[in-house]
Amino acid sequence: MVDPTSDLGEDVDEEDAPECATCGTKIVQLPSHRVVSWVEDGRAHHRHFCSEECLADDDEL
Numbered sequence: 001m002v003d004p005t006s007d008l009g010e011d012v013d014e015e016d017a018p019e020c021a022t023c024g025t026k027i028v029q030l031p032s033h034r035v036v037s038w039v040e041d042g043r044a045h046h047r048h049f050c051s052e053e054c055l056a057d058d059d060e061l
């Protein structure tokens, strides 16, 4: 059941949560969450990381 009052991006279901691109951790309400975004072929891409450490460990950027 969809609750229309919770559509503010604050209650992210675990199934909808992004995964850390390095370690695969589901990122839910993590204050250390980092997002890297870039544009490729005219489309926006995003990579999510659970921490600065995983961001630094990413080898695809």
Ligand SMILES: [Zn+2]
Pocket: 020, 021, 022, 023, 024, 025, 049, 050, 051, 054
């Ligand atoms: Zn991670």
